[in-house]
Amino acid sequence: MAFPCVSFILLLLLLLLLLQESCFVLSRLSTNVYIVYMGERPHDEPELIEDSHHQILSNLLGSEEAAKESILYHYKHGFSGFAAVLTESQAKVIADFPGVVRVVPNRILSLQTTRSWDFLHVNPHSGTGILSKSLSGFGSIIGIIDTGIWPESDSFKDKGMGKIPSRWHGTCQEGEQFNRSNCNRKIIGARWYIKGYEADFGKLDTSGGVEFLSPRDAVGHGTHTASIAAGSLVKNANFRGLARGLARGGAPSAQLAVYKVCWSTGGCSSADVLAAFDDAVLDGVDVLSVSLGSSPPLTAYFDDSLAIGSFHAVAKGISVVCSAGNSGPYPQTVINTAPWIISVAASTIDRAFRTVITLGNNQTLVGQALYTGKNVNKFYSFVYGESIVSQDSDEESARGCDIGSLNATLARGNVVLCFQTRSQRFSATAIRTVQTVGGVGLIFAKSPSKDVTQSMGIPCVEVDLVTGTSLLTYMVSTSKPMVKFSPTKTKVGLQSSPEVAYFSSRGPSSLSPSVLKPDIAAPGVSILAAWSPAASSPTIDMTQKELPPENFMIESGTSMACPHVSGIVALLNSMYPTWSPAAIKSALITTASVKDEYGLNVVAEGAPYKQADPFDYGGGHVDPNKAMDPGLIYDMGMKDYVHFLCSMGYNTTAIHLITKSPCPKNRNRNLLLNLNLPSIIIPNLKKSLAVSRTVTNVGPEESVYIAQVEAPPGTNVRVEPWILSFNSTTKKLKFKVFFCSRQRLLGRYSFGHLLWGDGFHAVRIPLIIGTVTADL
């Protein structure tokens, strides 16, 4: 009798999940939220800025009351603008008002974990902070724009933390299960934003305990990212015994400011995100860590709330670090591509979660899993998904163990072999299917990648396609295939690393191919960090036992890579408080490593044994100790970004509103190529071209640097001058790089680098040349 009951509950759960998904799509209200972006603030008086917003809107809506009612947010600290509920035609009218740069419909962004929103309770994992040797970060404030925080986590204890700096203007905003006592000298600020979300989706019902109308995290993601960036040291941290060790953030002495904009019911509203940026600028953060985004196609920079918010933050000297996206390994999928943002790709670390599989013939094979529960150390009969297809489904779906594809009568009590399909990047769906039909475990065969999906209740062992194929061979060789799993063991140092993660989004940027993206890679696969115990309780677990809440979790995604870099940026900010965001970014990129721990070239998952290139990892894998002493930097200021915007075709009126600066008279394409980025990428080199850069010496005053070039294949490269001598008065020097194409191939990129060396520092930037035939 127990079984039908369990299946019934499960069905109900599944139904609920499906309903939730469709509600998410259907329940969008008919009113619309628009962001009216008005560029740089005309002056420093927030009240007057608010008045000007009311005036514009009163003209349109006929009364001041109507205007006040429709406005959700005034953006008035970092920039000017507002979010309001408008009709489509009102939005069109307001777009033509003087002073308005753009009117952008509110959009929903998502978190960049490999776990998707649909499977909030069936999720992946991994790793620990491998970070910088300097346990500093003292005096730096990192703002985390995410799902909030679980303040009771050990990672946010404030023992040994410095005072709250007097320059801090932030606040500890109270709400459901969150009051002022939840802030301390580690979490020095916390705010939450829901107006944009509720204007689109209606009031959020928090009665079921799945969300809190406060900075408290019900998802886990924000707690995870915050503890990666600036978590205090926690001894003996682990996820169910796995990955046990000392957990620590990149900048354990840095302080945190929490901006909750994402909700467990499905995403983050761009009007809310922009309000968080606006407040963060006023509050006084030094770094903003933003593990959010929306997948391609990318919108123009000033239709993109992350680009707008980050532009004005960078203008105030705040570094903005974002995730590069999880749509890899396909090219041109990178997101958050504005040149003022640091976009972070994800890499693997040297820790594996080895799980031994023993077959009935005593052959053993190795896979990865994150599983320490029951159904191990015992033989079970072993079936292939395709051979137990439900009559309502088809063989291809059954091969991938899609929802509803397996016959429960035939699956019950067996371990099922499933193969990754094009629609299933991760094993989460297959786990759910096999649990639903009463399977006791599964083996998921996929293209080789090191990220593993955590399974509750039954073991899921992930293997590559070679192992998957030999399992199939074994199955047909015997009449009664059997299989046994051993419990997962954490193994450190066995796995070549870093490698660029399979899922990490790749360049070039589909919006501005002449700006290299991603910028840098950092650990983002199987990262262990703090978690919200409120998030992990309602697991779909066949054992029907409530699993104990998790305080730590293993997760993968560029979401996890981003705060690693945010922590390192905080360290650099503490050491060099006067450096611009561009200088800090340059220090990271020019010192990044392109070799693994054995001195071999870093490879990229997704194309096995493919040598990684800058479209996978930008400058390379982040090296915090080297970044502290970069020697030379490629610095930039707002003027450079304005030139960039001018070359992107924004008109003079718009540019003036955004930045109060004029465009240069001559807006040729060299303006774009001469942007002083720590990389040179020429997407369409016809014949020959010269590009200039300026470097600033931040090392010893008297230094002589010599250029070394590895030319991209098919190109001749010359640097002029090829010796740079710095002294106490000469801090900045300009040089030119001449490129000449020798090849006549269409649509191909080749990679090289330029390295300035003084015997101590190696200041390396990627050179990337795309060629077109001369007669095109």
Ligand SMILES: *[C@@H]1O[C@H](CO)[C@@H](O)[C@H](O)[C@H]1NC(C)=O
């Ligand atoms: C420039 O942009 C502004 C604001 O977007 C717009 O109102 C104006 O018509 C544009 N001017 C030209 C010359 O395109």
Ligand SMILES: *[C@@H]1O[C@H](CO)[C@@H](O)[C@H](O)[C@H]1NC(C)=O
């Ligand atoms: C704040 O919350 C804590 C527990 O979360 C509680 O002990 C304390 O009394 C609350 N303080 C106020 C002022 O409500």
Ligand SMILES: *[C@@H]1O[C@H](CO)[C@@H](O)[C@H](O)[C@H]1NC(C)=O
């Ligand atoms: C597998 O190994 C066990 C113990 O070593 C042994 O008893 C058994 O006969 C072996 N089975 C096969 C099929 O070789």
Ligand SMILES: *[C@@H]1O[C@H](CO)[C@@H](O)[C@H](O)[C@H]1NC(C)=O
């Ligand atoms: C499942 O398999 C059993 C036994 O072969 C069969 O009787 C039943 O009709 C199948 N059900 C479905 C839904 O395919």
Ligand SMILES: *[C@@H]1O[C@H](CO)[C@@H](O)[C@H](O)[C@H]1NC(C)=O
């Ligand atoms: C630094 O170098 C510049 C150019 O080589 C030279 O003109 C200047 O005199 C030097 N300054 C000092 C203090 O040596």
